[in-house]
Amino acid sequence: MGIFDIADDLSRWVEDAQEGLSGLTEPTLRLGVTGLSRAGKTVFITSLVANLLDRGRMLHLEAQAEGRILAAALRPGPDRETPRFDFEGHRAALLGPEPHWPSSTRNVSTLRVSFRTRPGGLLGSLTGPGALHLDITDYPGEWLLDLPLMSQSYAEWSAKALAEAEEPARAPHAGEWLRLAHDLAGKPFEETDARALSAAFTAYLDACREAGLSGLAPGRFLMPGELEGSPALAFAPLPPGPRKGLRSELDRRFEAYKRAVVRPFFRDHFAKIDRQVVLVDLLSALDAGPAAVEDLRRALPKILEAFRPGERSWLAPLLGRRIDRILFAATKADHIHHTQHDRLTAILRALLREAEDRAAFKGAKTRAMAVAAIRATTEQEVMRDGRALPCVRGTLAETGREAALFPGDLPESPSEVLEAARHGTERGHDPARGWLEGGFRAMTFSPPKLSLKPGDGPPHVRLDRAAQFLLGDKL
Structure with a gap:
């Protein structure tokens, strides 16, 4: 720990002590x-x-x-x-x-x-x-998902990211990044290569998010905040290989990301x-x-x-x-x-x-x-085929028109939902009604006047x- 780190920690200790005293009253x-x-x-x-x-x-x-x-x-x-x-x-x-x-x-x-x-x-x-x-x-909640990176090396993180990219839900979005990663893995460092690889990896994460996936890291790739465009985000996973050239530089940037981005957020x-x-x-x-x-x-x-x-x-x-x-x-x-x-x-x-x-x-x-x-909605019962459907009425975000819609029913058994999700099954699946038995479909409403x-x-x-x-x- 350097002298500036010690001074910074001392300053924070004094601030915390002052804050604690004022908190008594x-x-x-x-x-x-x-x-x-x-x-x-x-x-x-x-x-x-x-x-x-x-x-x-x-x-x-x-x-x-x-x-x-x-x-x-x-x-x-x-x-x-x-x-x-x-x-x-x-x-x-x-x-x-x-x-x-x-x-x-x-x-x-x-x-x-x-x-x-x-x-x-x-x-x-x-x-x-x-x-x-x-x-x-x-x-942003995405930043919380960076915490596991603190206990991982660049090689461990890369291996985990590559394994996740093979999962059925992620594989369709990973092609460009994986192709580039394998092409560049053994090459000498070039800034243009690092940025191209980082952009492809970010596009992969963004496509996964658009598909409804949640557990995506590093969080700053999706929510860069003040780091948007910064060299601090110009790294990405690579397949296994000797620690030299491009891989060596990306390893250093990964460690710098943990030290200069992840740790200060959790600390401050x-x-x-x-x-x-x-x-x-x-x-x-x-x-x-x-x-x-x-x-x-x-x-x-x-x-x-x-x-x-x-x-x-x-x-x-x-x-x-x-x-x-x-x-x-x-x-x-x-x-x-x-x-x-x-x-x-x-x-x-x-x-x-x-x-x-x-x-x-x-x-x-x-x-x-x-x-x-x-x-954003009110509730209304609508008769359909002799059945009273519990509907919600609001202004649809896509069309701007007001409508009363029946979103379907959520399943009674949470365990069945989790079991189906875990195994990726769609038993009783009707493509016109979604993967849940009650036919639930989400809707998007505009805020009301x-x-x-x-x-x-x-x-x-x-x-x-x-x-x-x-x-x-x-x-």
Whole structure:
């Protein structure tokens, strides 16, 4: 460790100590919000904050129901180096005269909501009003999948990536990258070759993501943030061979990526989080097919490992030991009828249970929930062939027209879904109705035009219950 590393660690220790002292009088709860691509992180944070500022729809947030929240407001956060989450811009996109979904998370950002509260019981009469700062950190879930790289060499990572590229769900997208990798494997280093190989590997990862797959790393290849176009991302896996030429340089870049990109993210941002939300676009995975669900099942243990690695893990000093509650939320629950919400939650719980077992997860309190940060639909029953179908009505994103549609039924048995996904089977498959027996198909809706009453935040599904789990005890 060099002198600059020691000085940096000392500076961070002083900052943490100062923060701890201020927390004795005005406690801070640090909430991380993440999820894999298209899970709705930006919309979730925007609606959560809007509903914490105007709490008319937060009926299941106990502190609000009991009148103990006296005021809430946005305040400057303590981290002056991290970009501020653009709450005002995202809120305008969702609630403006021509509402549209805001742009997705591309980098780390933070936002502070400060509460003035009245403690309950005898404590309230003795101490008077209190305060709580809620610091929300938004970051791409893809970056969490970089954590396993920290324990891998370049050769190990390459071998794993090449083996994954042979899987049926990934093989159709890997041709160009694999051809280039085999052509260049034994050649001397040329920057143009390194960049061409990196571009082909990134295109392969992006195609896998478009196919509905989740467990894709390195995360910065898909969500580069401030590193877009940087030489730090100009590397890719190669087949086995002597460590020389191009392979030797890519090996060095892989190690530099871990040292200069992965480690600072976990040290500077992730290790400071107290509680965590993981958003999962489970409906889209179910719609995409068995491979997408199986890929999600394999990605969750990697995500859980980042939250609680085990008491003796070498990762503990890097990750910290702070996280004590994690909410796993299946998003876009408004895209199905409320009678299907329990089934959606049950499938998520089954995925989570397997992930906990495989990751040797322990310590934090977890909960699975079906939510919708912005309710884009209403419910309606439609008669068809003498049967009342539970439909959802909204504005379709593709056509812009309003329609009431029946999305199909989710399976009653989560174990059957996971078993079919694990083995890639499609028993009873009807191509016109999808791979699930109930014929479920995901739909995409535009945000609704809203006219909110004073004191009301945007309409949602269970956002108040999510808030109660995440911060209710601190209010």
